[in-house]
Structure formats: C-alpha cells, structure tokens
Amino acid sequence: MAAxxxxxxxxxxxxxxxxxxxxxxxxxxxxxFTGSRLGVTVARVxxxxxxxxxxxxxxxxxxxxxxxxxxxxxxxxxxxxxxxxAKRQEWYGGVYRVERxxxxxxLPDQIWSLEAWEAALKNWPEAKQVDAAAxxxxxxxxxxxxxxxxxxxxxxxPSWQKVLPVYGRQPPIDPRVLN
Numbered sequence: 001m002a003a004x005x006x007x008x009x010x011x012x013x014x015x016x017x018x019x020x021x022x023x024x025x026x027x028x029x030x031x032x033f034t035g036s037r038l039g040v041t042v043a044r045v046x047x048x049x050x051x052x053x054x055x056x057x058x059x060x061x062x063x064x065x066x067x068x069x070x071x072x073x074x075x076x077x078x079x080x081x082x083x084x085x086a087k088r089q090e091w092y093g094g095v096y097r098v099e100r101x102x103x104x105x106x107l108p109d110q111i112w113s114l115e116a117w118e119a120a121l122k123n124w125p126e127a128k129q130v131d132a133a134a135x136x137x138x139x140x141x142x143x144x145x146x147x148x149x150x151x152x153x154x155x156x157x158p159s160w161q162k163v164l165p166v167y168g169r170q171p172p173i174d175p176r177v178l179n
Contacts, residue, residue: 025057044163064082067098069143071128081093081130082095086111089113093107
C-alpha cells in the first residue's frame with residue numbers, strides 16, 4: 001500500500017478537474033495498523049489542504065452498508081452482524097441496522113473472544129452474519145462513499161481534525177523494549 005499510494009493518489013487527483021471534490025470519506029478501522037494510519041492520514045491531509053469535510057466510518061459499518069445494497073431491499077431494513085479476524089483468537093465485531101440511507105450501530109465495534117461474540121449474536125437472531133474476509137477489498141469503497149453522501153446531504157460537515165484511526169487495541173509491544 002505504501003508503495004502504490006502516492007502514484008494512485010496522483011493519478012486520481014489529476015483526473016478530478018471537474019467537478020471539484022466536495023468531501024472525503026475514509027474507513028478509520030478496524031483493519032491493519034499501517035493501513036488504517038495511512039488511509040486516515042492521507043484523508044486528513046487532503047481534507048485540510050482542499051478545505052473539504054472528512055467523513056470517517058467504521059470499516060465494519062461500510063461492509064454492513066454493502067451487504068444491505070447487495071442483499072437488502074430499499075423498502076426493508078436489514079440487520080447485519082459483521083465480524084473481522086483480529087488475530088490472537090479474537091474478532092472485531094459490530095451489529096448494524098441498515099435502512100434506506102440510514103445506518104445505526106445496534107452493537108458498536110469492539111474486540112470479542114470467539115465465545116463472547118457468538119453469545120452476543122444470540123441477541124440478534126435475525127441478523128445476516130457476514131465475515132469481512134468474504135470481501136475482496138475489505139472496505140467496499142462505494143458503500144463508504146454512499147455513507148458520506150448521505151451524511152453530506154443531511155448537512156453534516158465534519159472537520160478533518162475529528163477523524164482519527166481506530167486500532168481496536170494497542171500494538172503488542174513488550175514494555176521492557178521501551179525502557
């Protein structure tokens with residue numbers, strides 16, 4: 001990602017003569033530590049320099065939105081439980097209700113043991129369960145853009161300063177190495 005980011009960004013921005021960029025959307029995590037940091041940093045810098053709002057969304061929320069788009073009905077809400085491997089025999093997981101242009105977290109993203117996640121899912125037996133690994137691109141870009149478009153048209157204009165990466169947990173650094 002680090003090697004390809006700048007050339008892709010340069011090519012993308014060169015093609016954006018008309019219309020001007022109105023806002024930026026970025027997945028803040030969960031995800032890889034480096035990927036989350038790089039993505040959020042680039043979005044913040046672009047938002048600051050272009051003086052446009054920056055919308056930060058959970059990667060799991062974007063996947064839930066994509067599942068609704070692929071399998072839901074515009075008239076019917078869909079409850080989606082999204083899980084992502086967090087390594088160390090744990091999951092990132094969240095449960096969302098998606099309805100038309102609205103998405104709400106019924107159970108906000110957090111790290112779960114496998115047993116605790118399975119127990120939590122019993123509260124939403126109707127939920128469509130999705131593993132984030134089923135998506136070729138872990139964060140569906142169109143779903144991310146749709147979330148931002150909806151919030152933009154609702155009048156929200158978040159500052160780039162408010163968007164920060166979400167790591168889920170601290171990196172496994174041995175405190176003795178720091179001393």
